[in-house]
Amino acid sequence: xSIEHAPRPTVEAKSGQQDWxxxxxxxxxxxxxxxxxxxxxxxxxxxxLIALFTGGHVLLQGVPGLAKTLLVxxxxxxxxxxxxxxxxxxxxxxxxxxxxxILDQKxxxxxxxxxxxxxxxxxxxxxxxxxxxxxSALLEAMQEHKVTIGNQTFKLPAxxxxxxxxxxxxxxxxxELPEAQLDRFMLCHRLDYPTPAEEREVxxxxxxxxxxxxxxGAVARTEFDVLEQQAVGTAEDLICAMEAVQQVYVSETxxxxxxxxxxxxxxxxxxxxxxxxxxxxxxxxxxxxxAMIHRRHYVVPEDLYALAEDVILHRIRLNYEALADGITxxxxxxxxxxxxGGTQSRNGRSS
Numbered sequence: 001x002s003i004e005h006a007p008r009p010t011v012e013a014k015s016g017q018q019d020w021x022x023x024x025x026x027x028x029x030x031x032x033x034x035x036x037x038x039x040x041x042x043x044x045x046x047x048x049l050i051a052l053f054t055g056g057h058v059l060l061q062g063v064p065g066l067a068k069t070l071l072v073x074x075x076x077x078x079x080x081x082x083x084x085x086x087x088x089x090x091x092x093x094x095x096x097x098x099x100x101x102i103l104d105q106k107x108x109x110x111x112x113x114x115x116x117x118x119x120x121x122x123x124x125x126x127x128x129x130x131x132x133x134x135x136s137a138l139l140e141a142m143q144e145h146k147v148t149i150g151n152q153t154f155k156l157p158a159x160x161x162x163x164x165x166x167x168x169x170x171x172x173x174x175x176e177l178p179e180a181q182l183d184r185f186m187l188c189h190r191l192d193y194p195t196p197a198e199e200r201e202v203x204x205x206x207x208x209x210x211x212x213x214x215x216x217g218a219v220a221r222t223e224f225d226v227l228e229q230q231a232v233g234t235a236e237d238l239i240c241a242m243e244a245v246q247q248v249y250v251s252e253t254x255x256x257x258x259x260x261x262x263x264x265x266x267x268x269x270x271x272x273x274x275x276x277x278x279x280x281x282x283x284x285x286x287x288x289x290x291a292m293i294h295r296r297h298y299v300v301p302e303d304l305y306a307l308a309e310d311v312i313l314h315r316i317r318l319n320y321e322a323l324a325d326g327i328t329x330x331x332x333x334x335x336x337x338x339x340x341g342g343t344q345s346r347n348g349r350s351s
Contacts, residue, residue: 056186084116094137188314248288
C-alpha cells in the first residue's frame with residue numbers, strides 16, 4: 001500500500017525501561033524456525049506474531065498453495081502450544097467444533113466431550129465453506145474466550161488464537177462471513193504469490209525432500225515432514241513478549257490519529273458503514289506489537305500506515321455507487337490516510 005509516511009516523532013526513551021533482549025532473541029528464533037520450512041512470507045509471519053502477542057485473531061486470504069497451513073503449523077511447533085486444525089465444510093456442525101454432551105450409559109448421566117476448539121492455536125481452514133450456523137459458533141469463543149456446551153460454560157486455554165483461511169477467488173459453495181464475524185478478526189492479511197527468487201528456492205527445497213519409507217512402501221516427503229517437534233520457545237517466553245507489548249508507549253497524538261481515521265470511515269459517503277471501535281482498539285494493539293517486534297519502545301506513524309489495510313479493509317463495505325464506479329476499498333483507505341496525513345501536517349505547521 002503506497003502511502004506517504006508522516007514524519008517520525010522524536011520520542012525520548014523513558015528511564016527504567018526493561019531489557020527486552022531475551023524477547024528479541026525469542027522472536028528471531030521463531031522466525032528462523034519458520035524459515036526452515038517456509039520461504040519468504042516475512043510480513044505474514046510478522047502479522048501472526050502480532051496476533052500471538054496481543055491475543056488477536058487473524059484471517060488469511062489467498063489462493064491455494066501459498067503455504068498458509070504450513071505456516072500456521074510451523075508457528076505452533078515453534079512454541080509449546082497446543083494446535084488443532086478444522087477443515088470447514090458445508091456439512092460441518094457446531095458440535096464438531098465446540099463439542100457436545102454425550103450420554104454415559106454406565107451411570108445414565110451426560111458428560112461433556114470437548115471439541116477441537118479447546119486448544120491454544122486453532123486453524124480454521126477455508127472458514128467460508130461452513131454454513132452461517134457453524135461460523136456463528138466461533139463468536140463467543142473469539143470474543144470472550146469461553147464456550148457454552150449445553151448448560152455449562154468452559155474457559156478456553158490461554159493463549160487462544162484463531163487463524164482462519166479463505167480463498168478469495170473461488171466462491172462456489174461458500175458462505176460470505178457476516179460483519180459480526182469479520183469484526184472479531186483483529187487482522188485480515190492478503191497473501192501474494194512469492195517472488196521468482198523465493199519460488200526458485202521453494203522448488204529447490206522441495207526437490208531435496210526425497211521419500212519416506214512407510215511400512216512396506218514409501219511416500220514422497222512434503223514440507224510438513226520437515227517440521228521438527230522441538231520448540232524454540234516456552235510459555236514463559238511468550239508471556240514476557242506479551243508483557244513487553246503492554247509497555248510500548250503510545251502518545252495521545254497517535255491515539256487521536258487512530259480516532260480520526262476510524263471516524264473518517266464512518267463519514268465517507270462511498271461506504272455503507274465504517275469501522276466499529278474494535279478497529280481502533282486493534283490498531284493500537286497491533287501497532288504496539290509491531291513496534292516491539294521492530295525493537296522500539298514506542299509506536300510511530302509507520303506502524304499505523306503498515307497495519308491500516310489489514311485492520312480496516314475487512315471492516316468496511318462499499319455502497320453500490322462506489323462499486324459501480326470501479327472504486328476499491330484500497331482506493332478509499334489510501335485517500336483517507338493521505339487526508340489524515342495532510343491534516344496532521346497542517347496542524348503541525350499551525351502550531
